[in-house]
Amino acid sequence: MTINFDNLLNSNAWPFIEAKRIYDHIGGKTPAKGYVLFETGYGPSGLPHIGTFAEVSRTTMVREAFKQICDIPTKLICFSDDMDGLRKVPGNIPNREMVAQYLGKPLTGIPDPFGEKESFGHYMNAKLRSFLDRFGFDYIFYSATDCYKAGTFDHMMLKTIDKYDEIMRLMLPTFREERQKTYSPFMPVCPKTGAILQVPIEKVDRERQSVSYRDESGELVEVLVTGGNCKLQWKPDFGMRWAALDVDYEMYGKDHMPNAKLYSEICRILDGKVPIQFFYELFLDADGSKISKSKGNSISVDEWMHYAPLESISLFMYQSPSRAKRLYFDVIPKCVDEYLTFNKKYHEEEDIKQKLANPAFHIHQGNVPNIETYGISFSLLLNLASVCNPDDKNVLWGFISKYAPKATPENAPYLEHMTGFAVTYYNDFVKSTKEYHKPTSEQKLLLEQIIVMLSGLNGSESGEEIQNKIYAIGTEAEYENLRDFFKELYQILLGQTQGPRLGSFFKLYGIKETIKLIESKL
Structure with missing residues (x-):
């Protein structure tokens, strides 16, 4: 390209x-x-x-x-x-x-x-x-x-002494009156205990390169600001680091936004060049609350990768970083299928600008692998698992081999990985939540129509063609919203409120097997 x-x-x-x-x-x-x-x-x-x-x-x-x-x-x-x-x-x-x-x-x-x-x-x-x-x-x-x-920061620690009054004028208005009386940008390391101290600084001496504070006994203690004998408070430290290392770009979470101007101004005071900054929104849990490790309402990277490929979590990170997003296990299948869609579009797209805007370009740093899954999505695999209740991915491959005879675990390694992930995800999250609905007399008539339609197929029809025939049955039944029609089918056949395009699913599962599945619900 x-x-x-x-x-x-x-x-x-x-x-x-x-x-x-x-x-x-x-x-x-x-x-x-x-x-x-x-x-x-x-x-x-x-x-x-x-x-x-x-x-x-x-x-x-x-x-x-x-x-x-x-x-x-x-x-x-x-x-x-x-x-x-x-x-x-x-x-x-x-x-x-x-x-x-x-x-x-x-x-x-x-x-x-x-x-x-x-x-x-x-x-x-x-x-x-x-x-x-x-x-x-x-x-x-x-x-x-x-x-x-x-000593990497020594020159900045000395410059902090030189600009001490200016830094204090910047920082003090950001604190309550009580904290203003004790605040200093310098935190001495106690010579006796090695603790990082937040104590009032009584004297700042540029010539001696030191600061002095009173210990618990009232004795005045002098420590150098160089050589790791002092550390800066975290807000001045943030801006000092930018100046000391000459940082050009840094991202930070929205929780840093209230202090971003302080970081930048500290950097300017210390004669540094303020870097380009970008803030990202924080993740939310399923209920819209901020995720927290202490609350245990988050997902770890290891947990995500137990159920899906790395590319799916990379896509989640790529998409809309400035927008708060819910991070919970239900988003994983969606991210897998979105990644597959973006990957396919990338290789089909001829317009360079569109390729550069494709998340797959950024996930793979421009070297986007051409993934072949034979048209099988992660959601299709999950729903296949829903009807055959597998403990082993080989069960899924039995259906895949009939649907796509050319596909094998060897020539479709990504699909092979997806089958394993699908079985794990199904058994951990889907299986226990399934709730089948018993069809009404009206719904039984529709199911019988679907059986008749499927029985009349010659086997060459595509998933899309089968989907259109199912759609026609729902239309003829005069549903105000066809989403309700498909939702009812999902609840009856799969025990869930949503699912894949049924035409593609029926094709993958097999027409004879699908007819048996529907008959078992009548």
Whole structure:
């Protein structure tokens, strides 16, 4: 596929829109540091989750779109704020009593409750890197602890002293009166305990490169702001990081929106160039509430991939990132079938602009595989499972082989994966919710008409042709809304309120088998 610059600049796909914003931001020239820097952040007090995947996958989509626009080098940093003081003990870790003794300590200063790494922070960082590596993300890992202690941020810590009054004028109006009396952007590391302290700062000394505070005994304690002896509060830290690392692009969740202006202004105060920013909406559960790991109303990446291919979750992340979306198990089949539709359209489409707007282009970074499923969707497989109640995907393949004789697990590997996912999803989510309706006398007459229609087929009819014949029966029955007609058929035959196009399903299940299925309901 030949793509010219105009095609890319005129694409309305959101990753290209973001890429163009970055391109304009740098003036179309390679920054002095030699590359464009993308950044994502991670709070390592908990395991990486679906929100982590969302942020890194979406940022990667923008980065790959930027690579299509120009040949300016890029880098992606995944930054772990592992020097943050632990405020509460997570509920899903072992040895919680041991960890509780270290509240206030930086995550990298707390023993690993899992007993595997040198600290709690190191354990969580290892989990993050393993998580990102599993999906093939191209990134550079940065640790806040390493950056502070190695002096990477020293020049910014000194500049924070120089601009201390200006930063305080910015930050203080954002707090209540009581907090204003104790706030400082600097958080000293206690020389005795190693805890990250939120204490009033009595003296800021540029010449000595230090700040001073009073400890519990009233003694004035002086600590350097360099070498990891101090950390910045999280809001100034966010903007400082942009300035220190010269970040060009960062995404963040809507929960950061109230502080976005503060991050940007801190960056300006510290003489940094404010990066291009993009906020994404948060995920909701089935009831429309914000998902929360502590509430247990979310889906993990592992759970999603237990029921569907990776491409389906990538599509969910791609679609409408600025719109709040419900994230629950019922969305999984829809995402699988939407991905299959987009994949097919991508390979059928000749217009370059349409290809660039296709989610499959961004999910696969321009290298979109040509997937063959012989016209069989995930919803068709689920409904096939509904009538044959399989424990093994080979049962589904028995029907598939009759429907599409050329299809085999070897030459249709994606379809092979889908059959396994369909059996698992059906047994875990569909089977227990099935509720069959007993047909009324009027509905029995319609079912008998469908049997007569199916009995008169010669076997060469397509699923679409069978669908039209079913449609005609519903029309003749004078339903005000044909959706009600099909809903009734789904409830009688499949025990659910919705389903696939029945013509395609009947074709896949087999005409003789379908007639037997309908007769069993009469």
